[in-house]
Amino acid sequence: MIKLPQLVKTQFLSVQDVATLINRMGLETVFKGMASYIREDYLRWQDFEKCARVANHSTDGVIELMPISDAKTYAFKYVNGHPKNTAIGLPCVMAFGVLADVDTGIPEFMSELTLSTALRTAAMSAVAAQVLARPDSKCMALIGNGAQSEFQALAFHYLLGIEEIRLYDTDPQATAKLLANLQSSGLRLTVCDSVAEAVRGANIVTTVTADKTNAAILTLNHIEPGMHINGVGGDCPGKTELHPDVLRASSVFVEYEPQTRIEGDLQHLPADFAVTELWQVLAGQTPGRSHAKEITLFDSVGFALQDYSALRFMRDAAIELGLGQVVSLIPELVNPKDLFVLLQPDSHATPAPLMNKTSQTAARRTLIQEVVLTA
């Protein structure tokens, strides 16, 4: 008897699907779910085969691939960083990603990750701040009010109880957009005229700017004892936000040290400058903040493990809500050694290119019937 064909389905989640998913679940639930998936995965840090992402640089930007795997699941993200894109009406950061089965190599799930990257980056920032910021933090400065900023503001609102955000951007229209988007969020929003004004008195300082330059948006004179700095926008060689003295004055925490040494604000410091990988704090192996006056700094560049968590969360949530559709990315073969059969004009070996679940099931039933009949 001939073996029945395996199911080779790739579930696809579009931008619209992810937007629908977030609207149906609610942003607070999504942030909490994603943060919990991230924590869960960081607690089994040793299970993962990790590497620094693979970057192809050009004059104005970078395109990166971020693979990671454990014994069961492989994930990768495609992501670009092109700060000048906004001038031509495009997002600076665009992304998509895939989850695959390690045992067979089947790419089982593909999702947009532009929206999801904004979510996971903010969730990761909040997960770090939960163990690094002072527990009584209520006020955050938000330097850079671009595409990622609302997500940072809301993640800190929902996950840390931040009540006031002090806003600054060199582009007042960006700040106006943030104000409009978050007007009914419950956050108290204060527009400031300078970095210094925004930062003064804040418990947490989030920098999330986009220029591909070595900037020093935050300098030592801005920093107050007890602050937590969430440095998000410095994430590429030649793209930094913090004066090196800010790092020297702080206890510095990173996602994955080999990658942050290349890409983070850490790139300006010597190779022996001490940092702590965040998973050690989450696992209770190393203390996070040790006293109220300590300055803590999360030099975040975005690591593949967060995308693994984000993809896992999106896949599970999409299944729960019945979102997404099947795409024909991989051929389904009756005989796996017979790829050539796909070129027969009457081949039934692969389903129609894009179909809803009902017709997919029907097509599979036809295929299986044929196999059984000819067996």
Add this chain to the structure above:
Amino acid sequence: MIKLPQLVKTQFLSVQDVATLINRMGLETVFKGMASYIREDYLRWQDFEKCARVANHSTDGVIELMPISDAKTYAFKYVNGHPKNTAIGLPCVMAFGVLADVDTGIPEFMSELTLSTALRTAAMSAVAAQVLARPDSKCMALIGNGAQSEFQALAFHYLLGIEEIRLYDTDPQATAKLLANLQSSGLRLTVCDSVAEAVRGANIVTTVTADKTNAAILTLNHIEPGMHINGVGGDCPGKTELHPDVLRASSVFVEYEPQTRIEGDLQHLPADFAVTELWQVLAGQTPGRSHAKEITLFDSVGFALQDYSALRFMRDAAIELGLGQVVSLIPELVNPKDLFVLLQPDSHATPAPLMNKTSQTAARRTLIQEVVLTA
């Protein structure tokens, strides 16, 4: 006036689309087109930012990402290698890939690459054999009659004028399948009982087996003066096909030396064993075959540049034939700094998840009208 949104379209080519494309163009035209794209790209070898592929290994397989870029276009392929997959009804090798715009990072084109990888691997083998095999070659031994074998046979038929193929596989059903698939190809097909019988008197020997073991399918006693060996199946650490003495007796040509040293049959030879990169031969900088009795060997592992060429060919051919569809992989934003707007329930900032070209154009027209009206 508000800037009109940029077009962020990803054209998607499914398995069925690629099968249709090949059937409409004809396999001979596709092979010739793909070979010509590969040659064209190899002739500008220095234009590319190259790296060895990034592999995540597991017990039974590997998942790899293969990026490459020039100043204009970035390409990557996702591909697995799981030799045991056939036992559970799945292909050993499954793949898909993307072309992106280097200036903006937009992933403009996504295609299945399982079928396309079989095509491009065979086209690459033929491109190499055109400069390495004896010009009077008429007979090829084909060791391994699995999923890739028909493609190798036909590429050599169409591009080199091979008239007879001598077949051997440890699995007689694989050979029977090949015979059935190529019965009306015009090739003379001879089934052999052993590697030695298949190889005897052949001008070209193609090995395309799949086991993840260090095999020695071809040994020195099989080799005759003047042969060209096209070693395709040894492409991973611990997955080889040729006895090291076969390499020692040959002039060895490779795609990209740093990758082949890790993955090719070359992995069993010392780091200073001399090899020639194929682009040098294609560019006329180094001779290929220098005399009729020389044994030439193409230690092919599959390099990202061939996938760049294959994706380019598939994109151009799909445009010509009007195949494929638009997928919503990347959000389209009226204000590129406003990603958050996608979470407004009445957002028109992104098109419906999957639509044909007509409704895509209609949706865009609506969007653009709205922008103009509110400007």
